[in-house]
Amino acid sequence: MKRFQADHNTCIVTLFFLSTACVPELQPRTDADDQDTTPAAPNTPEAPRDPVDPDAPNSPPPPNEGDEIVGNNQVVIWKRYRAVEKDLSRALEIPTNQLCTELDSLNCINEVHLSNLGGHNPIMQGRLTSLAEPALTTPLSIDRVVLMACIQRVDQDSASPPTIFTQYPLGRDTNGSAQDITQLDAQNRTLYQRLLSRDPTDEELVELRELAVPGTSFRDVAIGSCYSIGTSVEFIFL
Amino acid sequence: MNIHIHSFSNVPHSGFVLASAAGMLFLGGTAESRPNAPAAFCIASPAAAICQGAATPDCSLCHTAAPQLNLYGGDLLAVLRTYPEYTLNDFSLHLGSAVNEIHDLDSDEDGSINFDELLAGTSPGLADNLVPPPTEDLNWDPQTALKRVSVVFCGQSPTYEELQELNTASDPRALVHQHLSQCLNSSFWKDEALYRIADPKIGPLEAIDKNGEVSLANDDWDYRLFSYVMTGDRDARELLLADYHVNQDGTTTTDIIPKEQRFEFGDRISLGTGQPLQADKRCGMITTQWYLVRNTMFALVPRNTAAHTYKEYLGMNLSLGEGLFPVGGEPRDVDNIDIDAPDCAVCHSTLDPLAYSFSTYNGIQVATNEDGIDLLGNIGLLFGNPFGEFNAKRTNWGADGYIFGQPVGDLSEWCQVAANSPQFAETLIGTMFNFVFSREPTITDKEMVGDLQQELSSNNYSVNRMLHKMIDSTLFGGAP
Numbered sequence: 001m002k003r004f005q006a007d008h009n010t011c012i013v014t015l016f017f018l019s020t021a022c023v024p025e026l027q028p029r030t031d032a033d034d035q036d037t038t039p040a041a042p043n044t045p046e047a048p049r050d051p052v053d054p055d056a057p058n059s060p061p062p063p064n065e066g067d068e069i070v071g072n073n074q075v076v077i078w079k080r081y082r083a084v085e086k087d088l089s090r091a092l093e094i095p096t097n098q099l100c101t102e103l104d105s106l107n108c109i110n111e112v113h114l115s116n117l118g119g120h121n122p123i124m125q126g127r128l129t130s131l132a133e134p135a136l137t138t139p140l141s142i143d144r145v146v147l148m149a150c151i152q153r154v155d156q157d158s159a160s161p162p163t164i165f166t167q168y169p170l171g172r173d174t175n176g177s178a179q180d181i182t183q184l185d186a187q188n189r190t191l192y193q194r195l196l197s198r199d200p201t202d203e204e205l206v207e208l209r210e211l212a213v214p215g216t217s218f219r220d221v222a223i224g225s226c227y228s229i230g231t232s233v234e235f236i237f238l
Numbered sequence: 239m240n241i242h243i244h245s246f247s248n249v250p251h252s253g254f255v256l257a258s259a260a261g262m263l264f265l266g267g268t269a270e271s272r273p274n275a276p277a278a279f280c281i282a283s284p285a286a287a288i289c290q291g292a293a294t295p296d297c298s299l300c301h302t303a304a305p306q307l308n309l310y311g312g313d314l315l316a317v318l319r320t321y322p323e324y325t326l327n328d329f330s331l332h333l334g335s336a337v338n339e340i341h342d343l344d345s346d347e348d349g350s351i352n353f354d355e356l357l358a359g360t361s362p363g364l365a366d367n368l369v370p371p372p373t374e375d376l377n378w379d380p381q382t383a384l385k386r387v388s389v390v391f392c393g394q395s396p397t398y399e400e401l402q403e404l405n406t407a408s409d410p411r412a413l414v415h416q417h418l419s420q421c422l423n424s425s426f427w428k429d430e431a432l433y434r435i436a437d438p439k440i441g442p443l444e445a446i447d448k449n450g451e452v453s454l455a456n457d458d459w460d461y462r463l464f465s466y467v468m469t470g471d472r473d474a475r476e477l478l479l480a481d482y483h484v485n486q487d488g489t490t491t492t493d494i495i496p497k498e499q500r501f502e503f504g505d506r507i508s509l510g511t512g513q514p515l516q517a518d519k520r521c522g523m524i525t526t527q528w529y530l531v532r533n534t535m536f537a538l539v540p541r542n543t544a545a546h547t548y549k550e551y552l553g554m555n556l557s558l559g560e561g562l563f564p565v566g567g568e569p570r571d572v573d574n575i576d577i578d579a580p581d582c583a584v585c586h587s588t589l590d591p592l593a594y595s596f597s598t599y600n601g602i603q604v605a606t607n608e609d610g611i612d613l614l615g616n617i618g619l620l621f622g623n624p625f626g627e628f629n630a631k632r633t634n635w636g637a638d639g640y641i642f643g644q645p646v647g648d649l650s651e652w653c654q655v656a657a658n659s660p661q662f663a664e665t666l667i668g669t670m671f672n673f674v675f676s677r678e679p680t681i682t683d684k685e686m687v688g689d690l691q692q693e694l695s696s697n698n699y700s701v702n703r704m705l706h707k708m709i710d711s712t713l714f715g716g717a718p
Contacts, residue, residue, distance in 0.1 A: 075675055075713055075714070075716075077386050077389065077390065077674070077675070077676075078676060079389050079395070080389075082393040082394075082426065082430065083388075083389045083393050083394055083395060086393055086394040086395075087394060087395050090394070090397075119434070120434065120437070122437045122441075122442045123442060123444045123447075128437040128438040128441065129437065129438055130434065132676045132677060133676065193398040194398070197385075197395055197396055197397055197398045197400070197401050198398065198401065238382070238385050238386050238389055
């Protein structure tokens with residue numbers, strides 16, 4: 001992967017490192033880092049890398065192949081609960097109170113996953129401060145919220161004239177044709193602009209095409225693309 | 239009226255209040271602690287980062303939990319014991335020599351010698367507290383800055399269009415600052431972010447808040463005042479100096495606010511709400527009804543109120559041995575709880591004089607007699623609003639206060655000294671720095687913090703102006 005991780009498990013590993021291994025030392029990833037790296041398919045575990053020399057536990061982790069660009073190596077700012085909520089709501093055009101619920105009634109962001117997403121509620125939780133860093137379970141909460149929001153948007157766009165997923169027919173399977181790829185790239189460009197506020201690079205578009213294995217439904221491709229971009233390091237850290 | 243401080247022993251729902259009160263009354267030190275050691279250390283090592291500005295070393299420099307020593311403290315003690323004239327009672331006389339002798343050691347074996355760590359501001363006694371890595375050259379990047387400004391202060395990322403506009407702007411930096419100004423006026427910042435920043439200072443408790451089963455005060459006033467003072471280019475010292483309250487509609491008033499809830503004493507108890515204190519006795523956030531009820535409670539010597547203020551607004555946690563300014567002859571044990579015992583006196587020689595100025599302000603005042611609650615004596619609860627009122631006769635030691643070792647005649651004077659202290663400015667900067675970067679400033683941020691202090695003092699303590707300065711830093715907006 002270049003600038004984002006499409007893979008659920010890698011996202012967890014990445015966040016784990018961010019939360020435990022000296023965030024300021026993270027190094028920008030360069031294109032050269034990618035040369036020998038095979039992109040992981042969605043939902044395929046990628047072996048975690050150990051960034052720290054076990055014989056030198058006090059040393060800051062050296063720059064690693066595979067560490068994503070997260071801003072700069074001096075400071076990383078964690079996009080917390082409210083910005084996650086507002087960004088997803090705006091990008092996917094879903095009201096904030098409908099983005100994600102647990103047990104059909106509990107708000108994911110303001111109730112169930114609030115602490116994991118960097119917030120606190122002094123009355124409901126009795127907590128007076130928020131986490132300084134993401135918790136080990138923060139990736140699970142991010143996954144949950146983003147995935148539910150993406151599924152919701154895709155389902156709504158499947159059932160009525162689409163709002164976001166307008167470039168390909170959600171009701172049919174991909175066939176790997178040139179037309180499919182054109183539509184796919186156009187849709188992913190929209191998703192990048194909506195979720196990351198920028199245009200994708202050509203490399204990023206090529207990587208996202210890997211979700212569209214011929215025979216896969218466009219619905220799954222849409223969910224996978226939305227989820228991949230929405231759980232990227234770039235979406236969560238500045 | 240003969241008022242006795244009494245627990246709510248026969249009042250339902252109040253057990254937690256007592257437990258909290260008991261737990262917060264004592265901030266004990268130990269007989270082995272030596273509060274004059276920080277001064278002796280800084281005389282010996284004036285270049286140490288921990289001795290710069292208003293800072294003084296706290297117990298953690300040498301101790302894990304006093305009297306247990308950390309690795310650095312252990313090395314110091316080992317050297318001290320080699321001096322024939324050394325005794326525990328006058329050890330600070332020899333501390334300077336011992337400090338110098340172990341400068342070249344690496345007590346915590348983290349690869350940096352003690353002297354380097356003292357200069358850098360890291361702990362020579364904690365192996366996990368490494369000398370920070372050298373700063374990489376960064377350039378302030380408008381895109382990075384705008385993204386961070388939006389997320390941190392607006393609670394939302396910039397749009398694709400906003401970032402495109404930035405790319406074509408003739409003055410991108412000005413555009414970022416314009417965006418920050420909009421964010422600092424947003425409901426997210428004023429009604430959410432600042433409220434969460436205020437939480438540890440206000441300490442809301444649902445059970446005794448306006449909607450609680452035992453409603454003693456309304457902390458909405460506290461949150462509104464905090465947000466008001468911290469916005470609109472207002473003087474942040476008003477956190478400790480404001481003589482006004484902020485109404486729901488955003489206007490201010492110096493009037494006494496009558497009770498907002500009628501008296502109840504049944505299944506639900508409602509005894510407070512409103513703001514009973516007259517304007518000339520107010521000290522901003524720390525004399526609201528909520529603050530005094532929440533922190534003073536039943537205490538004749540409001541130690542918890544003083545210590546909480548000291549920690550939250552002046553950045554010094556007395557329970558960690560920070561900010562000790564022992565006053566001669568203290569503690570006098572004015573409330574007869576044996577607080578003058580040597581184990582207690584270490585901290586209470588600072589804390590008790592710090593608390594005296596709060597003692598003429600009511601906390602939770604309930605009149606009692608031998609049978610428990612004195613219904614006739616509590617008639618004031620029915621017709622008045624005594625919680626948080628000024629009461630000059632409440633104690634005899636209200637004029638005996640000290641702060642930073644300086645005598646003060648009353649709480650108003652206490653607040654003036656506190657609000658104009660470097661500790662207040664540093665704590666204010668630290669609070670905002672922590673909110674933005676999710677960590678405390680370290681020695682590597684020294685230059686930036688100095689700039690922020692300068693910005694604060696030259697702009698009438700405007701938090702907005704300070705934040706504009708903060709986003710100009712490469713720490714905030716820097717990219718390789």
